[in-house]
Amino acid sequence: MRNRQVAQDALAAAPPNPRNSALATDVFDSAERAIAAPGAADAITTYTAVDATSIPGVVASFGGPLGQPGTIPPQFASREVTTVGRLGQTGPAGDAGERILRVPDNSWSPELNALWMQDAVNRGDVIKLATGVSNDASSLAGSPARGGVSVFTRELSVLQAAGYTRVGDYLVPPR
Amino acid sequence: MSADTVLKRAQVVLLDETAHLAYYGSTLPSARDDEITRLVEDYLMEDPPERLRIASALSDSQANWLGTYAHRMALLSVRRKSPSILRSGIAGLLMAAKVTDGRDSTMTLSVLYRAAQLLGLGDAAFRNAARDAPDADAERLLLGFLTRADPDKTVQAMGYREETGKNGLVIVYGTQPAPADW
Numbered sequence: 533m534r535n536r537q538v539a540q541d542a543l544a545a546a547p548p549n550p551r552n553s554a555l556a557t558d559v560f561d562s563a564e565r566a567i568a569a570p571g572a573a574d575a576i577t578t579y580t581a582v583d584a585t586s587i588p589g590v591v592a593s594f595g596g597p598l599g600q601p602g603t604i605p606p607q608f609a610s611r612e613v614t615t616v617g618r619l620g621q622t623g624p625a626g627d628a629g630e631r632i633l634r635v636p637d638n639s640w641s642p643e644l645n646a647l648w649m650q651d652a653v654n655r656g657d658v659i660k661l662a663t664g665v666s667n668d669a670s671s672l673a674g675s676p677a678r679g680g681v682s683v684f685t686r687e688l689s690v691l692q693a694a695g696y697t698r699v700g701d702y703l704v705p706p707r
Numbered sequence: 708m709s710a711d712t713v714l715k716r717a718q719v720v721l722l723d724e725t726a727h728l729a730y731y732g733s734t735l736p737s738a739r740d741d742e743i744t745r746l747v748e749d750y751l752m753e754d755p756p757e758r759l760r761i762a763s764a765l766s767d768s769q770a771n772w773l774g775t776y777a778h779r780m781a782l783l784s785v786r787r788k789s790p791s792i793l794r795s796g797i798a799g800l801l802m803a804a805k806v807t808d809g810r811d812s813t814m815t816l817s818v819l820y821r822a823a824q825l826l827g828l829g830d831a832a833f834r835n836a837a838r839d840a841p842d843a844d845a846e847r848l849l850l851g852f853l854t855r856a857d858p859d860k861t862v863q864a865m866g867y868r869e870e871t872g873k874n875g876l877v878i879v880y881g882t883q884p885a886p887a888d889w
Binding site for chain 2: 535538541542580581583618619620636637638639640641642643645668669670673674675676677678679680682683684
């Protein structure tokens, strides 16, 4: 992917940060796995097609603030945990060692984001929410000029389409 | 004018979400655009620490409004052939950049960049606007856009489509119809 080189160049130009480099490598590896697997095109379509009319459904599936009771069901205990949310909240999570989407800004694209999300679906990852799910600008609602939703909503829509459900502050796959 | 005064005016000018959709679809330009332009100008008059304080204190809803404003100014700048209108739009996006998810900001940057191309300004529009950023992170977001691979700078790569409407340039997301008043 051309973005991988753009990301590597940006990371090389910045002060060395092994954590950022590792996270970026992980994102691009994820995207390349997703492209090679079934479901990539559908994930991109789902991701880009989301608009404000999708919000009620996402709230119905995953709605609620953080701090909900419940933990990862035992049958998913061995799954990788990927943290999803708005960048302002996933950033600290990533710095604390959680698996998040972090690439240099100049290499991010909607397609990359959708593929990263789809790879998590393909692997059956458990998703940890870093942002509460609500129909407002702090969560799902975005500028009408950007389709009326945030990027976070687009990510959740890929998970919703894959049949994920919420348990506590986690989203778990259907199997 | 102090940062507190600017923030108080922001509460008046940048309304809640119930009015946001109507603002987005309103005629270009609208009276609300003029009010937001004055708000952005007030932000720019502040020294850097106060700009950062303003940018950091905006609500998510206010930041979304500024994102919509930036998009509208991108279109208007091309219709009016006005680099200064584009500069206001970029400044509005930068003002919101501390609160807005960087990925959402990047989408709007593609629209502003397209406007810069159509105005014949190219990369210089972003470089000249960098000093309007509230901090180094926002400046990096803006200037970093210029280092994207060319195909990834386009509005189409971000999910938009570009059209020519009855009044000029129209850029809208996905398959949603262009607002009738544009």
